Amino acid sequence: MAKMTFIYGAMNSGKSLELLSAANNYDERQIPYLSMKSAVDTKGGPLITSRIGIERPVDIIAPTDINVRHRVLEEIELRKLGSIGALLVDEAQFLPREQVFQLFELVKEDDIAVLATGLRTDFEGKPFEGSTAFMTLGDDLKEKTTVCRCGRKARMNARLINGLYVFTGEQVAIDGDAVAYEGLCAEDWLLERAKSLAT
């Protein structure tokens, strides 16, 4: 019986590294697998990348309006893989709920394991649709934490625009020139939020 596993955490908590490590395990065992990310994630191009210096091409870049279960089964057929050990999904927070439900069916009806990673919360502390769906339907939920500036566990995400913390705006703003993200502990995130909302 295949399982749906969701690894959640703040920015820079090593989530993609978990996928790359799993990919490496399947490679060593010569068991085929596929990887996927949402077309919403424009960062890094067609790669799964980890800050620690490892990357790997991604097999499927999924627009938000396709049936990803069908897309995966099609790709298995196309590549004549027969079956796969797992589907690895990066940046799963960007998937609409319908696509996560399609992956749930892929796990439970087609018996294909899904290992997905995603941000738990956006910069306002609100849920991402894709992550909520995975946390709601997943068999196993695992947390990755990183280190806050104060040394505590970082579980929240703060958005910086030109170096200033901001707590209002669009849910999705891919980090780049002006926009950056920082993992913070709840206490520091609430502190910066209070300061920012007070100005």
Next chain:
Amino acid sequence: MAKMTFIYGAMNSGKSLELLSAANNYDERQIPYLSMKSAVDTKGGPLITSRIGIERPVDIIAPTDINVRHRVLEEIELRKLGSIGALLVDEAQFLPREQVFQLFELVKEDDIAVLATGLRTDFEGKPFEGSTAFMTLGDDLKEKTTVCRCGRKARMNARLINGLYVFTGEQVAIDGDAVAYEGLCAEDWLLERAKSLAT
């Protein structure tokens, strides 16, 4: 540093029993605590109840439009408790997101531990607002599972009206005369869903 813990599971997975067991531990240690549930939950009256045959009065019944952080602090003051070991929250799926955020502040700013239990998904497999907020903000997430009719782990909730599985309707329908709920494994839930939606 207090923690926000969320125990999630399907119907009849022993979630309230976890709260009653924690209450018992605090009682034995003579450490004060408070319990709360949402006014939305009309079942069982002002009690936390477990199918195994244990129950306990609930201290605070919270309408959805009050600030629950203030309400808890007020109750601590009123009862001259000084401080409490934990706030125990039953049926947390019924809390609006704002109230869960208020409890998050209670944990992180007032250093009061919160232990909440709730259903992970509704009968359509969709997230409850309160549970999503707890899964998004909680420090520790723990799963309780129960047994499906087939012997596997039950993680999904099915709604029965007059003994028939239904997969459309209002999110909240408290179980009573005509309405019942049953924990099912994902496979059996998808099976009953397909049968029901086909008719």
Next chain:
Amino acid sequence: MAKMTFIYGAMNSGKSLELLSAANNYDERQIPYLSMKSAVDTKGGPLITSRIGIERPVDIIAPTDINVRHRVLEEIELRKLGSIGALLVDEAQFLPREQVFQLFELVKEDDIAVLATGLRTDFEGKPFEGSTAFMTLGDDLKEKTTVCRCGRKARMNARLINGLYVFTGEQVAIDGDAVAYEGLCAEDWLLERAKSLAT
């Protein structure tokens, strides 16, 4: 594929209540199961008991020198159960390593789920043979914690003889007239240990 699950914790952390709750779930589903405890545990007689006020007869009381895999299969045969949903094992710390290995084979070769509970450490902070074996071979390890006198999580066990903490002696001394146990947090346990060893 059946699983071996081990629930560990300090004294009075609600471990047996987990077994009683699981038993209740199987009863409601009318799925047969068996329960077992070691003959080393002379407390409570042929019952699984919880401080919260629930108890249930235990099906198999196992001397340390029998093959428990064979014993369980024999009992299934004897009672004409065909198969069981799970074997529930209380006070698993008292099982010798060989018996835990036999249960591991019961899970993996006979496809029978085992759910066991036990103390993680003895009063000196040393491992129990049975718990170590379960932690070494188990598929899922889950912790139950209780409340220390200071309000923190209790993970260690302290032994009291006539009300005084003691940190030397036999590993097994069933609580009764003179002997009592108390769950403490690591800090308080280390404190009492230092005071006791200093005298």
Next chain:
Amino acid sequence: MAKMTFIYGAMNSGKSLELLSAANNYDERQIPYLSMKSAVDTKGGPLITSRIGIERPVDIIAPTDINVRHRVLEEIELRKLGSIGALLVDEAQFLPREQVFQLFELVKEDDIAVLATGLRTDFEGKPFEGSTAFMTLGDDLKEKTTVCRCGRKARMNARLINGLYVFTGEQVAIDGDAVAYEGLCAEDWLLERAKSLAT
């Protein structure tokens, strides 16, 4: 309050990668930390290495007969670090129980977090002393799994000598020319064990 965290798993499950990822997080935050491994582990020299292609020098190589709590505090003093974010311990299975207890005191009395990784079982399915001590005293236990040749989760370790599975011998035999290890699921490990013991 610092925590003792133990990450356990079979060979090649990405345990050291977890340490390297944590080290990377501390580096990015410019929070000092120290790393340690046992002198028993002669593989890889004074490095923490991951099969995925990352490595990092190890700060302390500990003989089994020193007090590692004192050694760490001395190193903090020597390097004038003031305090550290964490002590990272690789190949923790090789530490004697006394050293793990010293690290427990380092966490609980000196408030220094310890993150250790180790093999859960030896090739005979028996516990390693160091891992048992960490599983017994740790605040958080996390599992890393890898992939069995059959695609299932690998949790057991098999030893191969010149390509043949062996199930008797010394507990410690560092992999090298003739000796290799392979992570297997319980079912496959029991199968190879039965075949090997039958010959």
